[in-house]
Each structure stands twice: as C-alpha cells, then as structure tokens.
Amino acid sequence: MSDLGDLFRQIRIKKNWSLRKAANKMGISYSYLSILEKGVDPRTGKATNPRPETLKIISETYNYPYEELMKTAGYLDKDSDKGKVFNLAVFESNINLIKGDMSIEKLSEDIYIKTGYHIKASQIRSYLNGDIEPFPGTLNILCKYAEVSMDFWYRYNTPETLEEERIKYRSNLDKQTIEESNKDFVLFNKLRKDVKDFVISEENLPYIEAAMEAQKSNISPDTLKILISTIVGERDSTE
Numbered sequence: 001m002s003d004l005g006d007l008f009r010q011i012r013i014k015k016n017w018s019l020r021k022a023a024n025k026m027g028i029s030y031s032y033l034s035i036l037e038k039g040v041d042p043r044t045g046k047a048t049n050p051r052p053e054t055l056k057i058i059s060e061t062y063n064y065p066y067e068e069l070m071k072t073a074g075y076l077d078k079d080s081d082k083g084k085v086f087n088l089a090v091f092e093s094n095i096n097l098i099k100g101d102m103s104i105e106k107l108s109e110d111i112y113i114k115t116g117y118h119i120k121a122s123q124i125r126s127y128l129n130g131d132i133e134p135f136p137g138t139l140n141i142l143c144k145y146a147e148v149s150m151d152f153w154y155r156y157n158t159p160e161t162l163e164e165e166r167i168k169y170r171s172n173l174d175k176q177t178i179e180e181s182n183k184d185f186v187l188f189n190k191l192r193k194d195v196k197d198f199v200i201s202e203e204n205l206p207y208i209e210a211a212m213e214a215q216k217s218n219i220s221p222d223t224l225k226i227l228i229s230t231i232v233g234e235r236d237s238t239e
Contacts, residue, residue, distance in 0.1 A: 004072045005039030005048070007137035011062045012037075014116040024218060026061045028054070049073070065140070072136045086154065088130045094157055095128060098146045104128075110145075117141045143169075 023033040059066035108121040126132045148165040
C-alpha cells in the first residue's frame with residue numbers, strides 16, 4: 001500500500017465510512033476509490049497517481065488539507081519552504097518531548113485514543129532508531145495529537161516552545177470553528193422562512209432524518225417527490 005493510499009484509508013476509517021459511502025460522497029466510483037487506497041491499479045500493476053482535481057475532491061469530502069494530499073502525492077515538495085530539511089535527530093528530540101514519561105506503547109495507545117489513528121509502537125520505535133522517516137500523513141496525525149504546527153517537527157523544541165505551539169494551535173482551531181459556524185448560519189439564513197420553521201421544529205426530526213437517508217442512498221429530490229405523490233394518491237383513493 002502506498003503512503004497516499006494508506007492515508008486515504010486512515011482518514012476514511014477515522015470517519016467510520018465504508019468505501020461505498022465515501023465514494024458516493026465524492027461522486028467517484030467505489031472501485032476507483034478502492035484502487036486509490038490500495039495504491040496499485042490491478043489492471044496495469046502500476047502505482048495509482050490521482051490527478052490534483054481528484055485530490056481536491058477527496059480533500060473537500062474528508063475535510064483534510066489539500067496541500068498535504070498534494071505533498072503526499074508528490075505534486076508538491078514535502079518541505080515546501082526552501083532550506084527546510086527534515087532531520088530525524090530533531091524529530092526524535094520532539095517525539096521524546098511530547099512522550100514525556102510515557103512508554104512508547106502508552107504513547108501509541110494515547111495517540112489512538114485522542115485522534116482515532118493508529119501509529120504502532122513498533123513504528124514509533126523505528127522512527128526513534130532512525131530506521132525510517134515518517135511520511136506526511138503520520139506527521140499530520142502527530143500534529144493533531146500534540147496540537148502543534150507542521151513547522152514544529154523541523155526544529156528543536158523545549159517545553160516552553162511546545163506550550164507556545166499549543167496555544168497558537170488551539171487559537172487557530174477556535175477561529176476555524178467560528179468560521180464554520182458562521183458559514184452554517186449564513187446558509188441557514190438563506191432558507192425560506194417556512195423551511196427554517198420546519199427544520200427547527202423538533203417534531204419534524206424524523207422527516208429530516210428520512211430525507212438524509214434518502215440522500216445517502218442517492219435518491220434524488222425529484223424521485224422523492226414522485227414517491228410522495230404516489231403514496232398520497234393511493235392514500236386518498238382508499239379514504
């Protein structure tokens with residue numbers, strides 16, 4: 001499995017989505033997404049290389065940074081800033097700083113509990129031994145776990161700079177949450193008044209859930225209208 005395919009799979013599993021559900025949301029075929037996750041096209045035996053526009057769709061569906069997918073796919077330099085070079089000794093120092101008194105096994109478990117992603121203890125041990133270099137997807141998971149930026153992993157840090165990083169990370173996260181809430185508020189206000197009233201009424205929740213299920217099953221609004229008209233017509237004819 002390629003780094004990119006492994007990253008796709010980790011993100012999907014974190015969301016508890018099946019391959020079919022993820023593919024439907026992206027508007028691509030189930031078989032194509034399966035091939036992307038495997039990293040190899042079984043028909044040709046060659047590595048898959050999704051186009052930037054496909055990565056954009058995946059990024060938006062998974063709410064995952066587009067730039068990081070582009071880096072993992074090889075379209076962008078992993079070290080986008082000139083002069084920024086990944087150093088395993090620096091990485092080891094920062095992992096130990098974050099790990100603190102925890103064992104490697106406990107760190108692996110804690111990462112999974114807090115992010116939903118698995119980074120095996122053996123994998124962490126290989127990083128610390130300098131045997132392998134973490135790929136961008138792993139660094140993104142560690143950023144989320146430690147609440148730090150990507151730049152954190154390219155320089156030596158202290159407990160003080162780690163705390164500064166975490167303060168900035170949480171501040172940016174709060175801003176993103178507010179921005180998302182504002183977008184939802186704007187979209188809600190664009191609805192007609194009768195639609196708003198329907199949505200906010202608790203007794204209409206079953207109808208909204210049914211509509212969501214219909215959308216997940218790729219049933220179009222026009223098809224739903226026909227079904228409703230048919231049901232209403234049959235009901236009226238029997239009354």
